[in-house]
Amino acid sequence: MTPDLMAAGAQKLAEFQAKSSQDQGSGDREAAYGRLSHGEPDFAHGVALYLEDITVSFDGFRALNKLNLAINVGELRCIIGPNGAGKTTMMDVITGKTRPDAGTASFGSNIDLLRLRENDIAQIGIGRKFQKPTVYEQLSVFENLELALKNDRRARASLFSRLSGEQLDRIGETLQLIHLLPEAQRTAGLLSHGQKQWLEIGMLLMQDPKLLLLDEPVAGMTDEETERTAELFLSLEGKHSLVVVEHDMKFVGELTQGWKKVTVLHEGSVLAEGTLADVQANDKVVEVYLGR
Ligand SMILES: Nc1ncnc2c1ncn2[C@@H]1O[C@H](COP(=O)(O)OP(=O)(O)OP(=O)(O)O)[C@@H](O)[C@H]1O
Secondary structure, three states: OOHHHHHHHHHHHHHHHHHHHHHHOOOOOOOOOOOOOOOOOOOOOOEEEEEEEEEEEEOOEEEEEEEEEEEEOOOEEEEEOOOOOOHHHHHHHHOOOOOOOEEEEEEOOOEEHHHOOHHHHHHOOEEEEOOOOOOOOOOEHHHHHHHHHHOOHHHHHHOOOOOOHHHHHHHHHHHHHOOOHHHOOOEHHHOOHHHHHHHHHHHHHOOOOOEEEEEOOOOOOOHHHHHHHHHHHHHHEOOEEEEEEOOOHHHHHHHHOOOOOEEEEEOOEEEEEEOHHHHHOOHHHHHHHHOO
């Protein structure tokens, strides 16, 4: 890379970091954090994420009401539920944006998420994709991935250095995975909506998250893009744990393949859990959500 490009890259990285902390700071309540040294999550028991009796109130209104949820290591879990059920609030709790009034949340068996800051939670391997894609429109697809890679704590030292062969390989593999290899040099702003979503997922993957939280990832996508996104998520399953919040039942059906567990949230609690067919046949679920 030329010095000019390196300087431009460093500036973009600074913007990226400032933007992330701005996004993260926009929660309605400030978490009260202790100083906790956090190591690697311990997944020996097979559980990646464990929420127990999580309650969040906004001016007396319970957005989450004793919510319990366990996600296994490598599991792909779809979460569905009507508007206002608490899906976003749940993700806010997991990522440290909102601090609950009560309950416990752990990553692996050893990391108490409620004592960590948002940045720390991202650094220990929880990545979140918001509904709207936020890529650097003026940079190429490749540069977007490069910046994401260099935002990783393990690569900070190499911010001003050339990409190593290993890093180039990682970017190449990710480009292939997100179906954007032919678009590597294309300006991200010229991509379709679906391609931008994939690029942002690729940017998250550059940081090798253990758990990925994806909020309505196929909203606004074409049918073909939706199918490709399902393929992408299925290829990530096993290597990462994925929590996907979606309203698109066809997509949920493609992801769950007839056998995986779906969780239905309603009024801040789990209303039902089971296969998609199970929950679609559940009278309570039909009444509050699917039948409308
Ligand atoms: N900062 C807040 N202040 C007051 N009420 C809030 C706040 N954030 C969320 N709520 C309320 O909490 C409830 C749960 O909201 P949440 O956004 O978590 O639902 P959701 O399941 O993600 O809905 P959607 O499918 O529409 O995204 C809603 O009734 C919402 O109005």
